[in-house]
Amino acid sequence: MRIPEHWIGGKWILFHEQLDNPVALTRTIGDRNITILVEPVHSGFLHACTPDDIAKVLRLLPPQHTEGINLVVLRQPKRKERILSPVWGRLQYYSEIQQYRGVAIHIEAHPTNGTASWEKSLSPDNAQELARLVEDGHQLISERRRYVLHMTPESIRATQLYRTLPHEVGHYVDYLNTIGADDDDELFWSKPSRDKEAFAHRYAREFWECEKKAGSIPFQRILDEEVLTAEGLSLSWFAHHNNPDAADT
Template sequence: MRNSTRRNRNIGTAKQGFGQNNKLVVPYHAQEMKSFYERLEEYNVVKRTINNHTFKFVVEKTRENSFHACTIDDLETILAQIPKDHYGDLELIILRQPTRKEENLKAVWGRLIYSYEFENDYLPAIIIEAVNLEGSFKWPKKLSVGGQKELERLKEDGHKIVMGKRYFEAEYTIENIRATQLYRTLPHEFGHYVHYLDLVIKPEKTDEEDDAWEKRWNDYHRLPTSEKESFAHSYADTFKSKLETKNLIPFDRILDLDKIKKDGLNISDFKT
């Protein structure tokens, strides 16, 4: 006898929608028109003038066992070496505490946001994420060419990567995370921003300025990810090489407890 439940082989599978509402995703707040990385909780703002350019360091309070690997003094030291004309309108450096779900689903060392909503204003921002030192990162063994290169970069940063049965894995340490975020992630995100400045902001004005700007914006965001990543990696590699040649990096972590207190920050967000 024919079994009617076998008529559709997709019954009870993802193809028919089964379990789609149960997917683990970073939640979107419908009543708050902000991206997840713009929804900051408890934070303090510290202003620093670097090369006559004011930066706002927004430091979000961390959870237990999570820390900001880079101090403001660390970041200021690197920002001072970036050419001033590469700053553009970028003022915000966000030291952010991701949620546990974000750490599992959207873990990144940092990111560039072209228009970040902060205190009723919109400005470009670079985000550097706090990391839970009780965690570890895992990479699948089947890696693209880009993934293999990234794994080599992490090894150069000092991460002790071991091969497990299914993953490449490395434990987090504050020193290795700092090396990645300070010497590579920060200049990498600036590389994206310089690419954006060159293609969208700097071209000469025309009589159809608004239409021309919108076209440049759309053209830039249509570029293949591989092309944008290649530009940012090249920028970061060149920048890092110059600082190494000048013996400016690596340098010890700048953890000035008195200065942290004076800035109204929590020492526990940085100290391990």
């Protein structure tokens, strides 16, 4: 089993660049606009972070760290993607999605009350990640042979908004710092993945600690039905559902 990708118009289209009927909107971050693409969700899924949640967090970050980010994508993963490549989010250093292109941060829709299993023989990295997830508010149940993480819309939002989003910005900052003024990215791509992840985790942790101390986060979900409707979005994409696999493809 593999995730299908497609050759279209003379180039490969990666699976996370294949969106079904996304709605495009803009938000002002500093002195520039970014595009946010929102893909409709399947029944039982939601986008835990709203476009205005995301814009607010990006405005809290240093402008020089976000000025090169062109797109934020709220996407609905398909069944194979959730099985073979489950993520909270990802950074694409260059992406082309329909007529939109540039550096893109993807944030994945999740089941409103999903679970995830972890083997009890955890590596140090996995043990640290599990601890971070518990800190985000997910409930951890210890069973005989595994850990089961129970998620809620609130805990998903905490993970994606306050940790995943700045984590992906951290990857971009690491990229900029590594290539330097010469704009030579060979050194960055040769860096060990573990070093890249350590930088991004540290960046997200420092963001959380600084902004929490300042009282900027956490904040209430920004969900204005009138604004969403005017922009062509559906409130149901951001609301709680049942039957998480009912319309999955």
